[in-house]
Amino acid sequence: MFFRTVATSAAILVALALTGAVAGPVWEPEPVTTHLHLATESTAIGGAPPDGGAPGDHEVRETEVTIPLADGIEVGGLLREPADAGEDRPGIVFVHGAGTGKAADAFTLAATALASAGITTLVPDKRLDNYSTRHRDYEEMARDYSWSVRFLRDVPGVDPDDVGLYAESEGAWVSPVMMVDDPRLAFQILVSAPVVPPRQQAAYAVDNYLRNTDVPTGVFRAIPRAVGMKLPGGGFEYADFDVRPWLERQEDPILAVYGTDDASMPLEQGTRELLDDADDVTVRFYDHANHGINVETPEGLVLHPDFATDVADWVLGLPGTASAPPQLAGAQPEQLYLTAPVPQPHWYGDGDWLVGVVIAAGALLIVGPLLIGGAVLAGHLAGRRSGRPGARLGLGLRAPLAGLGVGAAVTTVALVAYLAAVARLALDYEKDALVVQGGWIGVRLLGIATVVAAAILLNRLRGLRGGVVVTVATGASSRITVLENARAATAVVSTGFWLTVLGATALLVTLAYWGVYQLGI
DSSP: OHHHHHHHHHHHHHHHHHHHSSSSSSOOOOOOOOOOOOSSSSOOOOOOOOOOOOTTOOOOOEEEEEOOOOGOOEEEEEEEEETTTTTEEEEEEEOOOOOOOOOOGHHHHHHHHHHTTTTTEEEOOOTTOOOOOOOHHHHHHHHHHHHHHHHHTTSOOOOOOOOEEEEEGGGGGTTTHHHHHHHHHHOOEEEEESOOHHHHHHHHHHHHHHHHOOOOOOGGGGGHHSSBBBBSSOOGGHHHOOOOOHHHOOSSOEEEEEETTOTSSSSSHHHHHHHOOOOSSEEEEEEEEEEEEEEEEEEEEEEETTTHHHHHHHHHHTTTTTSSHHHHHEEEOOOOOOOOOOOOSSSSSSSHHHHHHHHHHHHHHHHHHHHHHHHHHHHHHHHHHHOEEEEEOTTTTTHHHHHHHHHHHHHHHHHHHHHHHHHHHHHHTOHHHHHIIHHHHHHHHHHHHHHHHHHHHHHHHHHHTTEEEEEEEEEOOOEEEESSSHHHHHHHHHHHOOOOOEEEOOOOOOOOHHHTOSOOO
């Protein structure tokens, strides 16, 4: 019996491994083999006038404003002006990334520093009534932000022909649209710009975060299967938005900046694509800076000490600084892998189908045992009154069936909990070998134990020649007989048995899809 169980378990594991391998795409990102060559480690802007202005030169006057949008909608904003600066000064409208929405919480250090250098800055609130996780229309967002540009052009002292954009992260998919729609805009500052489409950037970021967390190799299979699918509930059309056609159509100068500690952006690839798509691009990389160009200090996160000066020099020195050397400078970035279009899943390409399978499997694992238990209880009660036989599962089937059903459900829950724990660690840039390595081993051991239960059940079914139900006379007689006079009870118990097996099998296939049963295949 032992050797038969081992052999059957091995056969099921191989079958699940093969199923998982063919059910979806693999993840094999291409390594970066040619890196950028930077002219100098200094981020100083070539061609900047020596007396152009620097952060701290002016006191800053901060004013809360209301910005009218289309259709009678309004948003708030913060206007920061150099209190003692002259006329015809440049202006910058800030375009939010995905993590910010309120002017009071966003760009505080950068907007204040640039205002103190002699540039009027406007940070509007992000319009949120048409913005959600599922729905984001970058062209519509560009139209909303255009009202902030109009507002800033009307501010006294601002040169309306010298207004530009400062866009961070997700905002870098919005600002190029604005530049094309409004040729009067003078310049664009892209901070941590993805350049590649959102789906590609998400896959790249997940890959980097997981590598930084030291997850087992097998976990990476989940990247294209999760990021590449049509997500449950629909929406997310913006995931494949391509900003490069908009970059190709704009003609104004761009200053692109990145922090070398930003694991979420393809620093070198994004730079190369910017250089290919647009003219007059100046790029700076800041050592040990994060996504927001902040660095860690004993006092907390602050802007990189050179960042605000460089941005101010570039803006105040335009047009001379637009093409002044060096074009590429700063700390050397180290992008390990290229982003690429994310492979589409074969089986679970539609997230609604995936969720439906899991929910249906869970329902079967509840209904099946209820049918079995209900039929057994009803037969027992009826037998006590009349001596008629009651139905129950055949000898030796109950324990492995319970092991199969409970094991499949517990392994699924454990996998979800494991992925959630790894995601938390990855987003916090933390490592925990007990959770990351030990948790994955634990999930796979649960999966193997479930397969062993399935093997025992299968072998016992063979011994019973497919019969899963027997009768027990619960009244005067106690002998076991073949159930011929209780067909209804037999049907109920048999149905409950096969529903439980079906539900567990569906979960095992789903677990194989997500990599729990990988055997190097």
